[in-house]
Amino acid sequence: xxxxxxxxxxxxxxxxxxxxxxxxxxxxxxxxxxxxxxxxxxxxxxxxxxxxxxxxxxxxxxxxxxxxxxxxxxxxxxxxxxxxxxxxxxxxxxxxxxxxxxxxxxxxxxxxxxxxxxxxxxxxxxxxxxxxxxxxxxxxxxxxxxxxxxxxxxxxxxxxxxxxxxxxxxxxxxxxxxxxxxxxxxxxxxxxxxxxxxxxxxxxxxxxxxxxxxxxxxxxxxxxxxxxxxxxxxxxxxxxxxxxxxxxxxxxxxxxxxxxxxxxxxxxxxxxxxxxxxxxxxxxxxxxxxxxxxxxxxx
Amino acid sequence: xxxxxxxxxxxxxxxxxxxxxxxxxxxxxxxxxxxxxxxxxxxxxxxxxxxxxxxxxxxxxxxxxxxxxxxxxxxxxxxxxxxxxxxxxxxxxxxxxxxxxxxxxxxxxxxxxxxxxxxxxxxxxxxxxxxxxxxxxxxxxxxxxxxxxxxxxxxxxxxxxxxxxxxxxxxxxxxxxxxxxxxxxxxxxxxxxxxxxxxxxxxxxxxxxxxxxxxxxxxxxxxxxxxxxxxxxxxxxxxxxxxxxxxxxxxxxxxxxxxxxxxxxxxxxxxxxxxxxxxxxxxxxxxxxxxxxxxxxxx
Numbered sequence: 001x002x003x004x005x006x007x008x009x010x011x012x013x014x015x016x017x018x019x020x021x022x023x024x025x026x027x028x029x030x031x032x033x034x035x036x037x038x039x040x041x042x043x044x045x046x047x048x049x050x051x052x053x054x055x056x057x058x059x060x061x062x063x064x065x066x067x068x069x070x071x072x073x074x075x076x077x078x079x080x081x082x083x084x085x086x087x088x089x090x091x092x093x094x095x096x097x098x099x100x101x102x103x104x105x106x107x108x109x110x111x112x113x114x115x116x117x118x119x120x121x122x123x124x125x126x127x128x129x130x131x132x133x134x135x136x137x138x139x140x141x142x143x144x145x146x147x148x149x150x151x152x153x154x155x156x157x158x159x160x161x162x163x164x165x166x167x168x169x170x171x172x173x174x175x176x177x178x179x180x181x182x183x184x185x186x187x188x189x190x191x192x193x194x195x196x197x198x199x200x201x202x203x204x205x206x207x208x209x210x211x212x213x214x215x216x217x218x219x220x221x222x223x224x225x226x227x228x229x230x231x232x233x234x235x236x237x238x239x240x241x242x243x244x245x246x247x248x249x250x251x252x253x254x255x256x257x258x259x260x261x262x263x264x265x266x267x268x269x270x271x272x273x274x275x276x277x278x279x280x281x282x283x284x285x286x287x288x289x290x291x292x293x294x295x296x297x298x299x
Numbered sequence: 300x301x302x303x304x305x306x307x308x309x310x311x312x313x314x315x316x317x318x319x320x321x322x323x324x325x326x327x328x329x330x331x332x333x334x335x336x337x338x339x340x341x342x343x344x345x346x347x348x349x350x351x352x353x354x355x356x357x358x359x360x361x362x363x364x365x366x367x368x369x370x371x372x373x374x375x376x377x378x379x380x381x382x383x384x385x386x387x388x389x390x391x392x393x394x395x396x397x398x399x400x401x402x403x404x405x406x407x408x409x410x411x412x413x414x415x416x417x418x419x420x421x422x423x424x425x426x427x428x429x430x431x432x433x434x435x436x437x438x439x440x441x442x443x444x445x446x447x448x449x450x451x452x453x454x455x456x457x458x459x460x461x462x463x464x465x466x467x468x469x470x471x472x473x474x475x476x477x478x479x480x481x482x483x484x485x486x487x488x489x490x491x492x493x494x495x496x497x498x499x500x501x502x503x504x505x506x507x508x509x510x511x512x513x514x515x516x517x518x519x520x521x522x523x524x525x526x527x528x529x530x531x532x533x534x535x536x537x538x539x540x541x542x543x544x545x546x547x548x549x550x551x552x553x554x555x556x557x558x559x560x561x562x563x564x565x566x567x568x569x570x571x572x573x574x575x576x577x578x579x580x581x582x583x584x585x586x587x588x589x590x591x592x593x594x595x596x597x598x
Contacts, residue, residue, distance in 0.1 A: 028456045033484060034467070035460030043455065090421060095413035114394035115466055118417070122389060122424065123455035129428045130450035133443050140439035144432050147446070151429035156342065156422035157327045161334030167414055168333070185332060 004289040008057065014071070015056045018078050019047050022131055042112045042120035043127070046085050050103050054223075054294070055080045058194035059201070061286055062212050065278070068202025075135035076146050076197040079128040083154045084190055086124035089117055091163065125154075138201065146197045153193035162186025174252040180221070188220035211277045218274035219291050225267040226295060228253035232260065238299040271295040303588040307356065313370070314355045317377050318346050321430055341411045341419035342426070345384050349402050353522075353593070354379045357493035358500075360585055361511050364577070367501025374434035375445050375496040378427040382453045383489055385423035388416055390462065424453075437500065445496045452492035461485025473551040479520070487519035510576045517573035518590050524566040525594060527552035531559060537598040570594040 021027060023044045028036055056077030063073040092099040092107040093114065100110050109117035132147040152158060162185030169182060195212040198204075204212070231246045232255050246253050254263045274291040278284040320326060322343045327335055355376030362372040391398040391406040392413065399409050408416035431446040451457060461484030468481055494511040497503075503511070530545045531554050545552050553562045573590040577583040 031451075031456035033456060033460045033464070033480065035463030035484065036456045038463050039455040039459060086421075090417060093417065095417060116463070118389060118392065118394060119459050119462055122385075122421075123459045125421065125424055126450050126454040126459070130447060130454055133447040133450060140443045144439045144442050148429060148432040151425050151432060152330075155425040155429055156338040157330035157332060157335045160338060160418050160422045160425070161332045163418055164334030164337050164415070165332070181332070185334065 004286060004293075007061075007286050008290075011057045011060050011070075012053045014060075014074055015053050015077055015081065016048070018074050019081060020044070022078055022082075022127065023047060038112075038116060039120055039123050042108060042116050043124050045111060046089050046102075046108050046120065047082070047124070049085075049105055051081070051085070053081060055084055055190055055194040057290070058191065058216065059198040061290070062195040062198030062204075063202045064198075065212075065281055065284060065287060066199060066202035066204040066208050068198070068204075070198075072135075072137045073198055073201035075131050075138070076150075076201060077194075079132040079147070079150060080190060080194050080197065082124045082128035082131065083150065083159075086121040086128070087154075087159060087163070087190075089121040089124070093117060096163075096167070128154075142200055146200045149193050149196050149200065153189040153196075158185055158189040158193075159187075162189065169252060171250055172252070173256075176254075176257045179252055179254065179257065183221060183224040184217075187224055188217060191220040191223070192216040208281075211281070214277035215274045215287065215291070218270045218277065219294055222267045222270035222274065222291075222295055225254045225263050225270070226297060228255045229260065229263055229267070230297075230299070231255070234298065267295050303585055303592075306360075306585050307589075310356045310359050310369075311352045313373055314352050314359075314376055314380065315347070317373050318380060319343070321377055321381075321426065322346060337411075337415065338419055338422050341407060341415050342423050344410060345388050345401075345407050345419065346381070346423070348384075348404055350380070350384070352380060354383055354489055354493040356589070357490065357515065358497040360589070361494045361497030361503075362501045363497075364511075364580055364583060364586060365498060365501035365503040365507050367497070367503075369497075371434075371436045372497055372500035374430050374437070375449075375500060376493075378431040378446070378449060379489060379493050379496065381423045381427035381430065382449065382458075385420040385427070386453075386458060386462070386489075388420040388423070392416060395462075395466070427453075441499055445499045448492050448495050448499065452488040452495075457484055457488035457492075458486075461488065468551055470549055471551070472555075475553075475556045478551055478553065478556065482520060482523040483516075486523055487516060490519040490522070491515040507580075510580070513576040514573045514586065514590070517569045517576065518593055521566045521569035521573065521590075521594055524553045524562050524569070525596060527554045528559065528562055528566070529597070530554070533597065566594055 023040050025040065059073055059077035059080060060070040064070040088102060089108045091097050092102055093109055100107055108120055129147055132150060133143050162182050165182040166186055169178060192213055195216045196209065199209045199212050231243060234243055236243050258266065271291050275288045278287045322339050324339065358372055358376035358379060359369040363369040387401060388407045390396050391401055392408055399406055407419055428446055431449060432442050461481050464481040465485055468477060491512055494515045498508045498511050527545065530542065533542055535542050557565065570590050574587045577586045
């Protein structure tokens with residue numbers, strides 16, 4: 001447990017340090033402009049807003065699991081976090097979920113205005129690719145393969161398809177299969193590609209890649225189920241958002257479809273499945289523990 | 300002139316064919332979903348909306364000028380057109396320029412709704428990188444260099460900085476230097492990077508790259524000045540948008556700062572500068588003629 005926490009803290013510290021650097025003025029030396037400063041401020045605001053950094057941690061830890069140099073994969077880790085953050089900014093916009101708060105702070109459009117929030121999201125999406133592609137410590141082939149997988153996972157058939165389906169599900173009692181398919185795209189694809197990029201950076205085998213995907217598919221789904229459970233049973237302060245917001249929006253969730261107890265049982269089952277996918281590899285303790293932590297979390 | 304038109308038509312036909320393919324269901328075989336179809340429809344609608352394809356033509360023609368295989372650069376050409384198209388979709392949104400019409404047809408958000416237009420823009424931006432990175436006819440190093448330049452040009456210090464400055468300029472009498480700086484980012488960066496990507500695909504020298512940038516900086520600025528002139532003197536039917544929209548918005552333009560005659564003179568001077576930058580190279584006739592056509596255009 002102590003080991004787990006210290007590794008997690010070290011990973012998150014490295015990720016946060018690099019993220020801050022990528023959106024600092026110094027990273028854009030020679031490319032300054034009035035418009036840039038306004039953007040960097042909005043990008044930094046959302047990037048530093050207390051996320052759990054699960055996706056970038058998965059990049060580093062799957063790279064490490066398969067004997068890669070995790071530190072050299074930090075650019076890829078930051079890239080996926082930028083994509084995740086842009087998607088939250090755009091999801092919160094009035095034309096999408098219309099959420100004024102994000103992790104206990106005003107949403108980007110509340111803080112910076114609608115147009116700047118839109119553009120800050122666009123800029124983070126674009127910077128994700130600049131970040132992954134500009135890391136000269138990675139071979140050209142690694143950069144292409146990793147950024148390509150990221151683009152596919154984030155694109156029209158991946159995360160964005162999930163956002164479209166999520167909007168379609170709102171205000172109707174969607175079936176469990178619709179919810180599962182939506183979550184698989186909307187949150188599952190970025191979680192999966194995090195492990196995939198870590199594997200690419202490490203030069204992992206197809207067999208290793210396949211086990212990594214199995215792990216991520218299970219924790220991705222479990223993560224979403226726990227989210228739905230916390231929306232019913234959680235603590236407003238710990239979550240940083242109101243409780244019952246799904247029910248208020250008449251949104252179908254795992255809890256509304258399966259009930260609370262069955263949802264908890266299913267999340268636990270998926271957690272065991274995730275652990276089984278990686279436990280055969282040496283040094284998998286961190287990822288095994290991470291699955292347990294994500295399932296047992298309170299925010 | 301006949302040669303120019305036939306080359307241009309062949310380039311545009313190739314670009315249009317490939318663009319249609321990239322947003323077709325068949326390109327996403329094995330990745331189908333309900334959300335994907337809705338996105339592809341919206342992406343295709345805006346991509347096929349009668350653009351002049353100046354940016355992708357510049358990719359192909361600078362590749363050809365420096366003895367590269369222009370056909371192999373078509374993925375890069377399509378990538379920059381996708382970025383251009385996404386920026387138009389987001390620019391037209393109510394929170395930005397709030398334009399209901401684009402090239403004589405309803406804007407994306409009028410046709411598909413606000414959320415879908417936002418997401419279709421995001422999806423095109425993402426697909427641009429997928430397209431550039433997935434072309435196995437290009438070396439890994441070419442793909443990395445070209446996509447990285449594209450990300451920088453489209454990002455927070457490039458096109459997006461220009462969009463931020465453009466919003467700041469609205470409703471105030473901006474100085475000519477502000478307008479020039481805004482245009483250099485908002486439209487100039489994508490025009491410049493089109494030539495840069497063509498040069499990268501051709502393996503051009505630094506000297507050739509520098510001349511290509513000189514050409515693009517001049518035509519980029521001339522193009523914007525002609526846009527402002529046409530907003531005063533143009534024909535509504537040919538332009539596909541109302542005349543006088545800049546004045547209605549109290550927007551500073553080259554015409555409002557310099558007057559009509561001085562604006563025309565300046566555009567002509569920049570056109571000569573562009574032609575001079577490339578006319579020393581063998582087979583530069585197309586690019587010389589293109590500069591003249593862009594300056595003398597009526598839409």
